[in-house]
Amino acid sequence: MHIPDGFLDTKTVVATTALATIGVALATQQVRRRGTPQEIPLVGLSAAFVFVAQTLNFPVAAGTSGHLVGATLIASLLGLSSACLAMTAVLVLQCFLFADGGVTALGANLLNMAIVAPLTGYGVFRLVCRGLGSHLRGRLTGVAFGGWCSVVATSLLCAGELASSGVAEGRTIFPAMGGIHALIGVGEGVITAIVYAGIARARPELLEGKNPPRQAEVFFLGGVGALALAAFVAPFASPLPDGLEHVAELLGFGGREELLFPSPLSDYEFPGVRWPGLATAMSALLGTALAFGFAYGLARLLTREEKA
Amino acid sequence: MNASQKLALTTIYIVGVVTLPRRLGWDYGIAVFLGGVLVLAFRARPGVVLQRVFFLEPFVLGVLALTLFQPEGKRLFLAVGVKSSLCLAAAAALTTTTPFSALLDALRSLRVPSLVVTVFGLTYRYLFVLREEMTRMRRARQSRTFLRGRRIEWQLLASVASALFVRASNRAERIYQAMLTRGL
Numbered sequence: 001m002h003i004p005d006g007f008l009d010t011k012t013v014v015a016t017t018a019l020a021t022i023g024v025a026l027a028t029q030q031v032r033r034r035g036t037p038q039e040i041p042l043v044g045l046s047a048a049f050v051f052v053a054q055t056l057n058f059p060v061a062a063g064t065s066g067h068l069v070g071a072t073l074i075a076s077l078l079g080l081s082s083a084c085l086a087m088t089a090v091l092v093l094q095c096f097l098f099a100d101g102g103v104t105a106l107g108a109n110l111l112n113m114a115i116v117a118p119l120t121g122y123g124v125f126r127l128v129c130r131g132l133g134s135h136l137r138g139r140l141t142g143v144a145f146g147g148w149c150s151v152v153a154t155s156l157l158c159a160g161e162l163a164s165s166g167v168a169e170g171r172t173i174f175p176a177m178g179g180i181h182a183l184i185g186v187g188e189g190v191i192t193a194i195v196y197a198g199i200a201r202a203r204p205e206l207l208e209g210k211n212p213p214r215q216a217e218v219f220f221l222g223g224v225g226a227l228a229l230a231a232f233v234a235p236f237a238s239p240l241p242d243g244l245e246h247v248a249e250l251l252g253f254g255g256r257e258e259l260l261f262p263s264p265l266s267d268y269e270f271p272g273v274r275w276p277g278l279a280t281a282m283s284a285l286l287g288t289a290l291a292f293g294f295a296y297g298l299a300r301l302l303t304r305e306e307k308a
Numbered sequence: 309m310n311a312s313q314k315l316a317l318t319t320i321y322i323v324g325v326v327t328l329p330r331r332l333g334w335d336y337g338i339a340v341f342l343g344g345v346l347v348l349a350f351r352a353r354p355g356v357v358l359q360r361v362f363f364l365e366p367f368v369l370g371v372l373a374l375t376l377f378q379p380e381g382k383r384l385f386l387a388v389g390v391k392s393s394l395c396l397a398a399a400a401a402l403t404t405t406t407p408f409s410a411l412l413d414a415l416r417s418l419r420v421p422s423l424v425v426t427v428f429g430l431t432y433r434y435l436f437v438l439r440e441e442m443t444r445m446r447r448a449r450q451s452r453t454f455l456r457g458r459r460i461e462w463q464l465l466a467s468v469a470s471a472l473f474v475r476a477s478n479r480a481e482r483i484y485q486a487m488l489t490r491g492l
Contacts, residue, residue: 003371004371004396005322005325005326005392005399006325006389006391006392006394006395007388007392010327024424028423028424032423037484037487038481040423040426040430040484041430041480041481041487042477042480042481042484043427043430044426044428044429044433044434044480045430045438045479045480046473046477047427047430048430048431048435048438049438049476051431051435051438052435052438052472053442053472053473055439056465056468056469058461058462059461085423085427088427089427089428089431090431092428093428093431093435096399096402096408097403097408097432098403099360099364099396099399099400099403100367102395103318103322103395104323162371167374167375167384168374168375168377168378169377169378172374172377172378173374191469194462195466195473196470197470198466198467198470198471199473199474201470202470206473206474206477
């Protein structure tokens with residue numbers, strides 16, 4: 001999901017870089033304010049761990065393989081701000097050491113994978129723990145479902161950034177990215193849960209988070225994430241024509257678009273514009289419910305093995 | 309040329325290339341020429357740079373395929389493809405000629421908070437250590453596993469990953485003790 005250079009246009013580069021800078025600065029401030037220097041080596045080592053663990057290829061089928069992204073795993077082990085910092089280190093090193101991910105796209109990649117990915121994973125993990133209880137089964141459900149959600153959220157944000165840069169059309173890229181990553185996310189969820197269960201077996205005390213969740217960090221970083229979604233995903237999620245199109249229509253430029261798009265008006269001919277949107281929302285809801293059921297089943301399976 | 313100058317030049321070059329209009333024209337010729345000048349000025353080996361670019365090109369093409377699904381996709385495909393390849397070459401010229409520690413110093417002089425630079429430095433320092441450790445654990449585990457199958461393979465890989473995290477956090481504790489000993 002690393003965006004290379006040249007794909008994002010100037011406004012997207014500026015907006016993502018600004019949001020990412022704010023997010024990383026907030027995370028740094030939170031880690032520093034907590035004032036336990038013990039944590040700094042752990043953050044660095046965890047980043048190195050994520051970097052290395054990403055190179056483990058899990059065979060899927062027909063020669064394809066998946067790998068861990070790790071944002072949810074690290075967030076559930078270290079807490080949100082430390083995870084943001086660790087993922088930042090991973091992405092910056094990938095960019096400057098191996099030229100993986102563009103320099104001008106670094107802001108977007110940081111926003112997607114170092115802020116929104118751990119934020120979503122951590123948020124979902126804590127919510128599930130609150131709902132099911134924080135025994136091992138609840139936590140495993142949380143990391144598995146959190147891993148899935150974080151991969152899907154990251155891919156949608158990535159799609160939004162590409163679409164608002166004009167590289168791809170919103171209508172094709174959102175279903176494409178969302179669909180593929182709903183599958184990739186299952187792999188992420190499974191790997192995260194098995195690795196988490198392995199750590200629980202070897203050193204259960206590592207899971208007893210040294211950092212109790214702070215409302216401030218979730219609040220501030222959540223704000224950055226919400227801004228990112230509002231800027232890049234919301235304009236495409238609404239069934240109404242976006243602002244620019246609307247202005248073009250008002251000014252009478254609407255006809256010009258007919259030259260570019262084969263049938264621009266076909267979706268306005270039906271009075272029920274909301275129906276396709278509703279269908280999408282239904283299938284998204286169903287997919288999410290399936291993913292949660294799968295996560296719960298996986299957690300049961302892993303904890304049963306534990307007892308046997 | 310020192311690392312901060314190289315970093316600045318590379319960033320300027322990449323920003324310049326990214327802001328080019330999305331259609332092939334004479335300005336792309338200038339960009340290619342300047343890219344060549346950059347590679348030579350950094351004293352990068354052109355073969356190594358090209359090798360890096362070819363190695364990373366599949367990832368670019370994966371994203372690039374999306375441009376073909378829209379009107380005028382071909383033009384966009386070519387322009388964006390050339391742009392991102394040029395940027396890759398510039399980034400490769402920088403990274404193959406600059407040690408990472410010099411880049412860290414450059415970041416520090418750009419007033420990036422020392423906490424962040426320290427974390428980057430630690431990550432870089434232990435990246436290769438952990439990679440070696442992982443290779444060793446995998447080999448050991450593989451030589452003790454006689455069954456084959458996807459389920460076993462996944463369990464094996466996951467157990468390596470969790471053992472690696474446990475070792476990483478043990479190591480982090482030792483590093484912290486060492487930091488205390490030397491006067492943090």
